[in-house]
Amino acid sequence: MATKRDLVEAYSFSRRRLVTAFVSGAPGGREVEPSRPGRAIVGGIAITVLVLAAAAVLGFVKPRPNAGWADSEGVVLAEDSVQLYLVQVGENGEDTVLVPIVNATSARLILGSDLNPTTVPEAEINKYEQADAIGIPEAPVAMPGGDALVRTGWTGCTTNGGGFQVAVTSDASVEVDAQAAMVVSSGGTYFLLAPGQPDAAGTPRTFRMEIPSAEAAAELLEVLEGPVPEDVVEVPRDWVDLFPAAPPLGLDAFDFEGQLDQPGQGIEGLTLSNGNPALTGMLVLDRNGDEVVLTADGYREMSDFGAAVYRTLPNIGEPSQVTGDIGTRYADPAPNDVWPVDRPELRQDATAQQPCVVLSTHEDVPPTVTLAFRPSAPAAAEGVGADEVRTFVERGSGAVVRVGGFTDTRAGDAFLVDSQGVRYALPGDALTQLGYGIDDAPVVPTAWIEHFGCGVTLTREEALRPIGSSAQADRTCTPVAPGEEAPAEEGAEAEAGAGG
Structure with missing residues (x-):
């Protein structure tokens, strides 16, 4: 057993070693460096910055309401x-x-x-x-923004014996043929769809011209080298109305300015090459072989198409050569601003079985339409029943329009068409209240807008009414006022004025 003396010496030895270690330093002469306080400070600052940034992001995502x-x-x-x-x-x-x-x-x-x-x-x-809730429950949940509005290029496509579809898309999905023409039938009535003269801005435009009778249609088809009446494409009447009306292809369309008030009167000094007397109102060939109409005091020159139409009138037929002086020449009596001047070439191939019409809107000039063919989805009307009309609006798109006629530029009530294919009337300042401008609302003919679903009227007064009030219960959809088409000659003057 260690004595007390041994314990004292051991303690003294350990004490000397500890003192020597503190005094002598680390082996190799390198001292142990104390930790630097700056590291802790920098770390603390970094953590503080992160906390503040997180608070800022949280405040942005979840802002606090203004105190007032x-x-x-x-x-x-x-x-x-x-x-x-x-x-x-x-x-x-x-x-x-x-x-x-x-x-x-x-x-x-x-x-x-x-x-x-x-x-x-x-x-x-x-x-x-x-308080009680207010607003218009039937109002559109989402409205198209200005960049999503489809202002032009609407299409209306049909099939032989089928219905038709009006599509509002940024891509028309059809092949436009501005010079195309065709004869169609609707419920026993025949129409010629053909281009007239371009509008004041030079834009091609196609018109519908009713043919007075089945007999006249057969004669016109023969003159224009078209199909027989039985092979004419059958289309819905509402589809035909997507075209502006030109004067029907009858005698009343010709303006003889009173020179043919008494047709069938003999003309002194004139005979036909077959020896028969020349009569007023006859379609004859002059010395140059041109087709003209005889009047009491001269003759009326005829366009190629005007002469073709005149030939289909009762008791006219093929022109004969006339001998003698036919007198003074007067202007063509046909409405050549909306009728073709030359005989149109009728579309008769397989593509004519699925005709389309494309609507073009213009600033300060009335809307125009042209024929188109070869439709693809979503413009094509495949599967649409004979008595059915469908509408299609591109997802996320829509339109804001003013309804008018084919001769209007800025007239008419405003309507919103949403992506669900429903139209809403926008009377008063509703157009601007919803963030749209007048330039966002081109003129669209009544026949193009009336087929969309009928929504409620959108006004500030209606939006302020309590839900379920009697006034709201009585609210119904606003019908599109029927457009009034001006006579073709007046329409042409209106377009010329707008374009000038």
């Missing part, structure tokens, strides 16, 4: 329910009442397009009195 949101009128959005509220403040600046608004369209009609609602926590919303 309830002190001024406007629109707020409940954070959890995503319900819009109209803020109504009392006369004394107190007694704020929140009025639920059924949808964003109603809110825009009330306050304008720049809503920018303040997001408010549900708990804050519940602190205030709430």
